[in-house]
Amino acid sequence: MTRRVVLVDDHHLFRSGVRAELGDAVDVVGEAGSVEEAVPLIKELDPDVVLLDVHLPDGSGDAIINAVAPARPGVRFLALSVSDAAEDVIGVIRAGARGYVTKTISGDELAAAIERVAEGDAVFSPRLAGFVLDAFRSGERVGGDAELDELTPREREVLQLIARGYLYKEIAGRLSLSVKTVESHVSNVLRKLQLSTRHELTRWATEHRLA
Amino acid sequence: MPLSRFRRDPDAGVLAGVCAGIARTLGVDPTLVRLIFALLALAGGAGILLYLALWAYDVRRSPWVVGALGVVAVSLVLRSLGFSDRVVLGIALVVGGLVLVWRGGGFRAHDATGSILGTAFAAAGAILVLSRGGVHAAALTPGAIAGSLLLVGGPWLWRLAQDRDVERTARIRTEERADLAARVHDSVLQTLALIQLHADDPRKTAAYARRQERELRSWLYGDRDLAEESLATLLAGAAADVEELHGVRVELASAGDAAADEPVRALVLAAREAMTNAAKHSGAAEIDVYAEATEERVAVFVRDRGAGFDPDAVPAERRGIAESIVRRMERAGGEATVTSTPGGGTEVELSVPRSAP
Numbered sequence: 001m002t003r004r005v006v007l008v009d010d011h012h013l014f015r016s017g018v019r020a021e022l023g024d025a026v027d028v029v030g031e032a033g034s035v036e037e038a039v040p041l042i043k044e045l046d047p048d049v050v051l052l053d054v055h056l057p058d059g060s061g062d063a064i065i066n067a068v069a070p071a072r073p074g075v076r077f078l079a080l081s082v083s084d085a086a087e088d089v090i091g092v093i094r095a096g097a098r099g100y101v102t103k104t105i106s107g108d109e110l111a112a113a114i115e116r117v118a119e120g121d122a123v124f125s126p127r128l129a130g131f132v133l134d135a136f137r138s139g140e141r142v143g144g145d146a147e148l149d150e151l152t153p154r155e156r157e158v159l160q161l162i163a164r165g166y167l168y169k170e171i172a173g174r175l176s177l178s179v180k181t182v183e184s185h186v187s188n189v190l191r192k193l194q195l196s197t198r199h200e201l202t203r204w205a206t207e208h209r210l211a
Numbered sequence: 212m213p214l215s216r217f218r219r220d221p222d223a224g225v226l227a228g229v230c231a232g233i234a235r236t237l238g239v240d241p242t243l244v245r246l247i248f249a250l251l252a253l254a255g256g257a258g259i260l261l262y263l264a265l266w267a268y269d270v271r272r273s274p275w276v277v278g279a280l281g282v283v284a285v286s287l288v289l290r291s292l293g294f295s296d297r298v299v300l301g302i303a304l305v306v307g308g309l310v311l312v313w314r315g316g317g318f319r320a321h322d323a324t325g326s327i328l329g330t331a332f333a334a335a336g337a338i339l340v341l342s343r344g345g346v347h348a349a350a351l352t353p354g355a356i357a358g359s360l361l362l363v364g365g366p367w368l369w370r371l372a373q374d375r376d377v378e379r380t381a382r383i384r385t386e387e388r389a390d391l392a393a394r395v396h397d398s399v400l401q402t403l404a405l406i407q408l409h410a411d412d413p414r415k416t417a418a419y420a421r422r423q424e425r426e427l428r429s430w431l432y433g434d435r436d437l438a439e440e441s442l443a444t445l446l447a448g449a450a451a452d453v454e455e456l457h458g459v460r461v462e463l464a465s466a467g468d469a470a471a472d473e474p475v476r477a478l479v480l481a482a483r484e485a486m487t488n489a490a491k492h493s494g495a496a497e498i499d500v501y502a503e504a505t506e507e508r509v510a511v512f513v514r515d516r517g518a519g520f521d522p523d524a525v526p527a528e529r530r531g532i533a534e535s536i537v538r539r540m541e542r543a544g545g546e547a548t549v550t551s552t553p554g555g556g557t558e559v560e561l562s563v564p565r566s567a568p
Contacts, residue, residue: 102462104460104462125464126462126464126499126501127462127463127464129464130464130465130466130501130503131466133466133503134465134466134467137466137467160501160503163464163466163501163503164464164499164501164512164514164558165462165499165501165512165514165516166514
């Protein structure tokens with residue numbers, strides 16, 4: 001099934017570039033260049049996936065998610081960014097985006113990421129995986145929910161391989177798991193990233209930048 | 212009373228709805244307001260004047276009308292309380308003058324006429340009140356003068372401070388703009404020119420674009436002190452060099468950072484060699500590099516998705532490079548593992564134990 005996608009980015013040139021890269025892999029049903037344009041458009045079109053720039057002229061991506069998600073719970077968001085500050089990326093993920101990829105991603109990889117997000121799985125770039133590993137480092141936990149504030153050894157392994165540039169299929173091969181299991185590990189990590197109150201998440205984001 | 216919120220309420224009113232409007236604005240019983248106005252009307256007609264003032268204000272929302280009529284109304288009240296005409300006129304002049312100064316924004320305002328006029332009024336009023344003579348007034352004089360000075364000078368000083376802030380902000384903004392222009396000119400425009408010159412060489416143009424991107428990014432988002440060397444900064448530098456020299460993309464991810472001691476420097480040099488190797492021989496357009504600093508060790512993974520090779524049948528040339536990486540790591544007290552399959556790409560894992568802090 002061809003996924004219906006809405007592109008939100010304030011650079012027209014970039015949107016047409018992404019459109020061309022994606023080709024027939026997905027059906028780009030709409031484009032918007034600002035929060036103001038995007039919110040009614042997404043509500044009207046009700047697409048499978050919204051490709052979302054984290055920084056827009058009139059706000060950040062999480063503003064769109066917050067405005068759309070209650071009315072259109074089926075719409076999934078994938079942050080597509082040219083390395084912005086970490087607090088923005090983490091903000092958009094904690095607002096509910098199902099992943100984050102950098103704008104230099106190839107068309108094929110982007111199409112695969114859109115498919116994955118449309119199915120409810122999570123997509124991490126190597127850089128984001130590195131960040132999550134850093135933020136969830138063991139032994140620095142203070143209070144909170146242990147289940148949400150710690151990564152399991154397996155999740156850690158999966159994230160390490162993502163950071164090293166491995167694809168899900170390759171990770172599954174290396175760890176003798178099915179691709180589905182790898183996907184569910186990543187989805188679990190996403191859930192922890194969204195729900196954890198771990199203070200490293202905010203502290204790290206302000207100290208470092210995901211440049 | 213918040214004057215800007217006041218509206219007459221003609222429907223609920225007896226006359227023009229002024230009292231009803233005040234009652235609604237303040238949330239009190241209109242009868243109470245009417246009673247006060249009636250009492251004030253007995254005080255030399257002040258209530259009537261005040262009523263007219265508020266009515267006029269509602270028709271033409273000018274604070275001057277209500278101010279002027281208000282001053283007259285207060286004067287009438289004071290008169291009816293037994294103050295002499297002289298004192299009443301003096302107080303009216305002081306109050307009116309101060310209102311003029313405050314509204315005018317002080318002497319630094321673009322049009323200081325109002326302030327000068329107001330100060331003159333206030334001074335005249337003060338003289339009128341105080342020159343009544345007697346010990347009583349003389350005792351009051353220093354305090355009155357100090358108070359007047361503060362009231363008159365206050366808005367002026369405040370305005371002065373505000374203007375200075377505005378000027379400072381403007382200056383900072385101008386400097387920032389100049390800095391931005393210089394950077395855009397020095398680097399971005401130059402790069403665009405280079406790209407146009409080498410439009411027929413995709414590798415070169417990609418490398419130029421990539422270098423520019425990195426520069427701009429470190430300027431926009433960079434918060435690391437580049438003078439302070441660490442695993443992350445050294446590795447970023449090495450990745451940048453390899454990208455520029457060989458026209459490949461290096462995707463750098465990291466978790467944790469480590470101080471740039473000798474083993475870490477050796478690690479970065481070995482990683483650089485591994486990246487160069489991948490760029491030159493694998494044919495892959497992108498190299499993934501992941502650096503990880505844990506309590507036990509510092510590790511760097513260099514991975515490409517290129518041609519790969521059979522470790523058992525390595526061409527002499529590649530063996531040489533691999534061996535030099537391995538030897539370098541051994542000398543630094545660490546280790547290197549090269550994993551490769553033909554067609555499946557290559558990954559070099561480099562690590563050194565974390566030295567005691």
